[in-house]
Amino acid sequence: xxxxxxxxxxxxxxxxxxxxxxxxxxxxxxxxxxxxxxxxxxxxxxxxxxxxxxxxxxxxxxxxxxxxxxxxxxxxxxxxxxx
Numbered sequence: 001x002x003x004x005x006x007x008x009x010x011x012x013x014x015x016x017x018x019x020x021x022x023x024x025x026x027x028x029x030x031x032x033x034x035x036x037x038x039x040x041x042x043x044x045x046x047x048x049x050x051x052x053x054x055x056x057x058x059x060x061x062x063x064x065x066x067x068x069x070x071x072x073x074x075x076x077x078x079x080x081x082x083x
Contacts, residue, residue, distance in 0.1 A: 034059070034062060035058060
């Protein structure tokens, strides 16, 4: 309910789904920011499905260089600067 504190059961449920939800929400947020996919311009289940598939492909292609670098190049330890 709006303006009411959460019950203990609701708090526990939120803790359980937070990590999975974060990944999904981050993906949709990036798609909206990068490709302007806040508003769907198609009617019909087939067109909408095709649009979402194309959005996912574009999202993965945009992330590919970074994922490739992170996977195949070892991380360099960061030097700590002490003044």
